[in-house]
Amino acid sequence: MNEALRRALLLGAVISLSATGAAWSSGGGGGGGGEMPSASAPAYDPAAEYVKAIQALNDKKYKDAERALTHVVNALPKNAEAWRLLGTANAGQNDMKGARRAYEKAVKLEPDNIEAHRGLGMALGGLKDAKAQSELEWLKARAQACGTCADAPSIAAAVKAVETAIAGSATAASGSLLFAGPAAGDRAYVAAVSLINEHRYDEALTSLAAAREALGPHPDILTYQGYIWRKKGQFDRAETYYRQALAIAPEHRGATEYYGELKVERGDLAGARVMLARLDRICAYGCAEAEELRRWVDAGHEPST
Structure with missing residues (x-):
């Protein structure tokens, strides 16, 4: 099992994605990104707004x-x-x-x-x-x-x-309007991480979709969606998820590492070095994500394990 997937399993075991206001996992505590918060963060917290929307939909x-x-x-x-x-x-x-x-x-x-x-x-x-x-x-x-x-x-x-x-006889709203709560989202997320470690990517995507529907655009979920699409060879689609994760949490270490790995796979070593420099800035005292991406950059491709 490579280091990235080992960390994914540990992450799924310890994080509660529904903990409002907690620092994003693998992303540091926020701040220090080189920009003012108003320039680097959305005007609204997308995850919090999503939770409001789910409750409103359930209440019609x-x-x-x-x-x-x-x-x-x-x-x-x-x-x-x-x-x-x-x-x-x-x-x-x-x-x-x-x-x-x-x-x-x-x-x-x-x-x-x-x-x-x-x-x-x-x-x-x-x-x-x-x-x-x-x-x-x-x-x-x-x-x-x-x-x-x-x-x-x-x-x-x-x-x-x-x-x-x-x-001509359909009801107004489509689909079920009873959406799962945070506990169900956490369970779906942990199940998805286990499936990723077993390389059961299509099943993991289904679980991540369930987690995303319950919890909204949480950067951990988006990061692993990007990871799976990358493994399936759909790099453009993977990039959209990494970019979304980083739009929410600019210092999310996991998204930054995986986005850098994607750039290596695309042959964009200069772009990967930018991601590595960002990790080195975020991880002032070093971190596993920076060291893993450094191995990728030094190798110029996915390093052997």
């Missing part, structure tokens, strides 16, 4: 949810989960045009997200837009490819929901 206070989720997407415009839930909040207010725009963003950011396609299909159906049929066909193709896979029930429910919307 869709306008409050829309307001909080707008803060999230303004801070993190590439966070697909927030865009999807913004679509839910808009649909709950019968604002199908707003729902369509939000779901389109979610689908663009995560083209394989079943719930995003479900929401978009329902919004298009509510608007009597012929493009709803394309979403229905996508879901049916996914159902055929899935067969009896773990996603089969959710795909079947999505197909039925979009068919109902096209027929």
